[in-house]
Structures are given as structure tokens and as C-alpha cells.
Amino acid sequence: MARLLQAVGEVISERGVNRVGINAVAEKAGVNKVLIYRYFGGWEGLLQQFLTEGNFLTDYNKQFLDTNTEAAPSPCQIRIDYLKGLLRQLKNHPPAQEMLKWEISSPSSALSQQLVLSRNESYQKVLDKFFQSDQEDLNAVTALLTSGIAMLLLIAPSQKQFMDLNLQSEESWKRIEHAIGRIYNSLQ
Structure with missing residues (x-):
């Protein structure tokens, strides 16, 4: 099996x-x-x-919860760590990228809806553990950045360039990671 x-x-x-x-x-x-x-x-x-068994996003969230048992120095830092890790993991996991493409193209599929529910439950566990007092509505910022990461990863194979970012270059992905940190740090 x-x-x-x-x-x-x-x-x-x-x-x-x-x-x-x-x-x-x-x-x-x-x-x-x-x-x-x-x-x-x-x-x-x-x-x-x-x-x-192979739902990458729920697996990543579970792994993140298991490895981040201590409280982070700040809610922003844990979000930075979460999104940088998510970007790296998604970037190196083509089946997860393909599943995201499929989910977007087949929103009414029962399996797609199951995937959405499973992922949202998994995200909620991360939110409940680390981000119960969200005065700045950082959950909305995290949702925006998560969707931006997904979009960049999904277009990277067919569009080599996005604005001045070479999506085939490791340097550009490091710039994106740095930008994640700058965004959250500016909200503290």
C-alpha cells in the first residue's frame, strides 16, 4: 500500500x-x-x-507544532519561522504544489472540499497554540502571505520572472524570506 x-x-x-x-x-x-x-x-x-496520509500542509503543521513546543520570543517571530518553513517545505515538495493547483481548479470536488477542511483544521491548531491574542489581526496578514507564497510557487515553473524576482534563483527566494521577516517585524 x-x-x-x-x-x-x-x-x-x-x-x-x-x-x-x-x-x-x-x-x-x-x-x-x-x-x-x-x-x-x-x-x-x-x-x-x-x-x-500525504497531505503536506497538515503534515507540515503537525511537524511545526511538534518541534515548536516552547513559546517563541514573540508572536511575530513564530509566524516568521512558520512561513519561512512553509515556503521551504512547499518549494521542495512538488506533489503539494500540484495538489494546490488541483484544489484551485476543482473547488467543487468532494475531495477538494475535504482537503480544505483538513487544512483549515490543521491551521486552526497552530493558531490556537501560538496566536490566541491577535490584537493586530496578524492572522489576516499570515493568510495574505501564505496565499502569496503559494501563488509564487505555483507560477514559478511557467513564469521565470515575477516583478524583479527570478523565481528560478535561490537568491530571489531568500529575498522573499527576508521580506516575510520585514513585514512581521514592522508590525511589532
């Missing part, structure tokens, strides 16, 4: 969610597609299991 779920991620990375199917996953995993029907009931079941 783990091999099939790994194959889903690999095929999603290579082709995108909309061009993935049972045949491609079975071939990548080196198994007969009958196994997918037997274990998961078909493509929907396999994708649902992949989302449940």
Missing part, C-alpha cells in the same frame, strides 16, 4: 493531478491496477487515502 501511495505522489509531481490515473500509478508502482480497486475501491479511494 505504501508503494502505491508513493507512486501517486511521484505521478502527481510528473504529470499534475488532472493527468493522473489508475494505470499510471499502477505502472509507476509496478503493480497490477486490480490491486488499486481491491484496496481502495478505485481512483477516488486511492486519491482520498493519499490526501489523508
Whole structure:
């Protein structure tokens, strides 16, 4: 089963969610597609299991909660750390990028709606732990920056340049990380 779920991620990375199917996953995993029907009931079941076990954003949030058990020096610093980590993780996790593209292009899909609910519950756990008194409405700032990060990552493969940022350059991504810190530090 783990091999099939790994194959889903690999095929999603290579082709995108909309061009993935049972045949491609079975071939990548080196198994007969009958196994997918037997274990998961078909493509929907396999994708649902992949989302449940391999939902990058909820995994990242859980990891962040587990590794940040102590209170940060300031709410702004924990937000900076969170968003920089999110950017780095998303940047290095193509299946998560493809899932975000799919979610945007298929908002009425039951699986897409499940992904949104799961992610929002996961975000809420981070908010509840670290940001209960949010006098400056930093949650809105965080939402804006999170969506901006996602957008830049999603356009990077097809648009090499955004404003004066070379999205293929590590230097530009460091500038973005620095900007995250500057934004939050200006709000303190």
C-alpha cells in the first residue's frame, strides 16, 4: 500500500493531478491496477487515502507544532519561522504544489472540499497554540502571505520572472524570506 501511495505522489509531481490515473500509478508502482480497486475501491479511494496520509500542509503543521513546543520570543517571530518553513517545505515538495493547483481548479470536488477542511483544521491548531491574542489581526496578514507564497510557487515553473524576482534563483527566494521577516517585524 505504501508503494502505491508513493507512486501517486511521484505521478502527481510528473504529470499534475488532472493527468493522473489508475494505470499510471499502477505502472509507476509496478503493480497490477486490480490491486488499486481491491484496496481502495478505485481512483477516488486511492486519491482520498493519499490526501489523508500525504497531505503536506497538515503534515507540515503537525511537524511545526511538534518541534515548536516552547513559546517563541514573540508572536511575530513564530509566524516568521512558520512561513519561512512553509515556503521551504512547499518549494521542495512538488506533489503539494500540484495538489494546490488541483484544489484551485476543482473547488467543487468532494475531495477538494475535504482537503480544505483538513487544512483549515490543521491551521486552526497552530493558531490556537501560538496566536490566541491577535490584537493586530496578524492572522489576516499570515493568510495574505501564505496565499502569496503559494501563488509564487505555483507560477514559478511557467513564469521565470515575477516583478524583479527570478523565481528560478535561490537568491530571489531568500529575498522573499527576508521580506516575510520585514513585514512581521514592522508590525511589532
